[in-house]
Amino acid sequence: MIDNEKLASKESLIHRINPCVRILIAVILSFWVALINDFSDFKFLLGCLFISFIFVFLASITIAEIYQRLKPLFLFLLMIWALLPITFNGDTIYQVLCFDLSKQGLEYCAMLTIKSITIILFFMAFVATMTIGVMGKALQKLHISNKFVFLVLMTYRYIFVIGEEYQRLLRAAKIRGFVSKTNIHSYKTYAHIAGMLFVRAAMRAKRVHQAMVCRGFNGRFYTIDKFVMDKLSIIFFIAVLFFMIIYQWLFIKGLIF
Amino acid sequence: MKNDKKSIIKLENISFSYPGSDKKILNDLSFKLDPNDKIGMIAPNGSGKTTLLHTIMGLCQPDSGSVELFGQMMKKEKEFAQYRPKIGLMFQDSDDQLFNPYVIDDVAFGPLNLGFSQKEALLIAKETLSNLGIEDLENSIVHKLSGGQKRLVALAAVLAMDPEALLLDEPTAGLDMEVKTRIEGILNNLDIAFLVVAHDFNFLKNITPRIISMSEGKIFMDDQIHIHQHEHIHKYGHDPHTHV
Numbered sequence: 001m002i003d004n005e006k007l008a009s010k011e012s013l014i015h016r017i018n019p020c021v022r023i024l025i026a027v028i029l030s031f032w033v034a035l036i037n038d039f040s041d042f043k044f045l046l047g048c049l050f051i052s053f054i055f056v057f058l059a060s061i062t063i064a065e066i067y068q069r070l071k072p073l074f075l076f077l078l079m080i081w082a083l084l085p086i087t088f089n090g091d092t093i094y095q096v097l098c099f100d101l102s103k104q105g106l107e108y109c110a111m112l113t114i115k116s117i118t119i120i121l122f123f124m125a126f127v128a129t130m131t132i133g134v135m136g137k138a139l140q141k142l143h144i145s146n147k148f149v150f151l152v153l154m155t156y157r158y159i160f161v162i163g164e165e166y167q168r169l170l171r172a173a174k175i176r177g178f179v180s181k182t183n184i185h186s187y188k189t190y191a192h193i194a195g196m197l198f199v200r201a202a203m204r205a206k207r208v209h210q211a212m213v214c215r216g217f218n219g220r221f222y223t224i225d226k227f228v229m230d231k232l233s234i235i236f237f238i239a240v241l242f243f244m245i246i247y248q249w250l251f252i253k254g255l256i257f
Numbered sequence: 258m259k260n261d262k263k264s265i266i267k268l269e270n271i272s273f274s275y276p277g278s279d280k281k282i283l284n285d286l287s288f289k290l291d292p293n294d295k296i297g298m299i300a301p302n303g304s305g306k307t308t309l310l311h312t313i314m315g316l317c318q319p320d321s322g323s324v325e326l327f328g329q330m331m332k333k334e335k336e337f338a339q340y341r342p343k344i345g346l347m348f349q350d351s352d353d354q355l356f357n358p359y360v361i362d363d364v365a366f367g368p369l370n371l372g373f374s375q376k377e378a379l380l381i382a383k384e385t386l387s388n389l390g391i392e393d394l395e396n397s398i399v400h401k402l403s404g405g406q407k408r409l410v411a412l413a414a415v416l417a418m419d420p421e422a423l424l425l426d427e428p429t430a431g432l433d434m435e436v437k438t439r440i441e442g443i444l445n446n447l448d449i450a451f452l453v454v455a456h457d458f459n460f461l462k463n464i465t466p467r468i469i470s471m472s473e474g475k476i477f478m479d480d481q482i483h484i485h486q487h488e489h490i491h492k493y494g495h496d497p498h499t500h501v
Contacts (some may be wrong), residue, residue: 133358133398157358160400207353210316215418216342216370223357224365224379 007061007124008131014059018233019130019138025240026126030119032244039107043257045114047247052121059125066124073120077113084109132156137223146221158204165200169193263328265344265422265450266290266313271322272474273308282308283319284474290422294450297461300471306454307349309471310424314346327421342371345415346424351407355399360386360410363399367418385417386410389443405436412443423451429460434497457499 008015014022033048056066086096088105095101127135136153140146173189180186209217250256266289273283282305290296300306311317312324315337324331326340348354357363364382373381386392391409394402402410408428415423423444429437437460444451444464455461461468470477 131358131398136358153358154356157356157400158352161352204353207348207350208356210311210314211346211348211354212356212366213316213338214314214341214346215367215414216338217366218338218370222366222369222375222378223362224369224375224382226379 005131007059007065007128008134010060010129012058012060012129013236014055014125015129016232017236018227018229019134020141020227021229021233021237022126022130023135023138023142025237026122028241029122029244032248033115033118033122036111036115039111041251042107042111042114044251045111045118047251047257049114049118049121051247052118052125055125056121059129061124061129066121069124069128070117070120073116077109077116080112081109084112138227140223141227150221158201158208161204162197162201166193166197169196264289264291264325265294265327266452267325268309268313269323269325271312271319271324273305273312273317273319281474283312286322286475288476290450290452292421292450293448294452295465295467296452297465297468298452298454298471298476299456299458299461299468300454304471305474306471307426310346310426310452310454313424314341314344342367342418343420344422344424345418345420347411347415347426347428349426349430351404351411354411354414355407358398358400360397360399360402361395363410364414364417367414371418381417381419382413385413389413389416390439405432408432408436409439412440421449423447423449423453425451425453425455427455428453429455429457 029052033045036045036048085101085105086099088102088108090102090104092100093103093106130138133153133156136149136156139152140149170193173193178186178189180190247256268286268288271283271286271288272281274281286305286309288309298306308317312319313326315324315331315334326337327343329336329340331337331340355363357366361379361382364385365378368378368381369375383392383395386395389409389412391406391413394406394410397406399407399410412425412428428440432440437457441460441463444453451465453461453464458468
């Protein structure tokens with residue numbers, strides 16, 4: 001479950017920036033990093049990783065929290081490191097049993113690792129530092145499809161309700177002596193609980209719609225938006241873009257690395 | 258107030274049964290709510306109270322009979338949609354009603370649908386919250402509220418539409434004395450008509466002298482039922498308790 005949005009409740013420079021600006025910055029920086037495709041730019045990529053760490057620390061996120069949130073990524077990267085070097089076509093640099101380790105494969109793995117960590121850190125610094133509710137509204141302000149935004153907002157609202165319902169059903173099973181084991185009875189019980197959750201969710205969806213209709217809902221969503229585009233946000237946005245361009249220019253001119 | 262002479266709600270000979278079932282949830286039922294009528298309803302589970310409220314709002318289509326709101330015959334969804342915002346229905350489960358992540362959005366949802374501007378809707382929402390004494394919840398996240406807080410916010414969301422009548426479906430179910438007393442206070446200060454369905458006799462008695470009942474799909478007016486009180490004595494009598 002969404003871990004109580006701990007990062008969103010902190011206070012820092014990044015938290016004070018307008019959420020729309022933060023989402024924009026995160027998306028732009030991510031594309032910037034994702035589009036680096038050549039291994040000769042590896043040092044440049046490491047520079048980007050360094051920059052992403054600066055932003056994460058600016059958002060006063062601790063090392064422990066970073067590690068916690070990167071863990072699922074590491075699992076994914078482990079799979080890539082295990083498979084890619086032996087399946088990628090290229091110059092063999094080493095042979096393990098009957099597998100050829102390719103140089104290009106290893107380079108590709110290294111690129112993927114640094115890229116994905118960097119992008120996640122950008123999103124951690126700029127997007128994870130707002131609640132999902134705020135993010136939904138910011139997306140709406142950025143003219144993302146209304147339907148998508150409300151899908152996000154309603155999911156955020158009801159995922160806890162459904163979570164509670166699941167816990168209730170599970171408790172009801174447990175107080176009657178249910179212990180999860182590897183047998184058909186356990187599978188059946190879980191299947192019934194899952195089925196029950198679907199039924200309840202469908203019924204709740206109907207009631208929610210009825211309640212919305214009672215308050216004059218006619219298919220159009222209106223929400224209150226209260227974000228202010230202040231000077232700090234504008235300056236921050238321009239500063240980040242400016243720094244990005246300078247860094248890229250210095251690299252192309254060969255003045256760094 | 259407009260529509261002074263006309264009943265706000267008038268149901269005539271309504272029958273309703275769920276598809277595939279012979280049992281009549283509403284059985285030739287007639288009911289009227291006039292402006293300034295304050296009616297409490299106490300009835301057993303499964304007697305059709307919620308169905309009645311949903312029929313009034315046009316959420317259930319009755320098999321026979323007629324629904325009139327503000328003197329207008331209601332048949333199609335379009336007609337209901339026009340008059341629905343003037344009647345506020347509060348649902349049994351507040352989680353069904355509060356679908357926005359933030360309290361303020363939910364309270365402003367109705368006014369925004371009514372065509373108020375962002376600023377006006379925000380103002381109305383804030384005013385309604387402060388009228389109910391919960392202005393501190395304005396920026397709270399709905400799923401983190403307690404049951405009582407959710408109920409008060411749901412009430413605010415309904416009242417923010419400035420309805421001419423209120424329909425409350427078990428507003429006190431699962432609430433402690435403190436929140437009940439608060440809701441009593443709010444209802445006693447309202448000058449609009451309401452129909453409150455509840456299981457709690459003491460609560461109903463504190464908000465209205467007119468209490469009706471429902472059984473087997475029919476409504477019994479107050480002269481036909483015999484809800485009454487005795488004085489009695491027993492241990493732990495000062496703790497909240499009920500008698501069957």
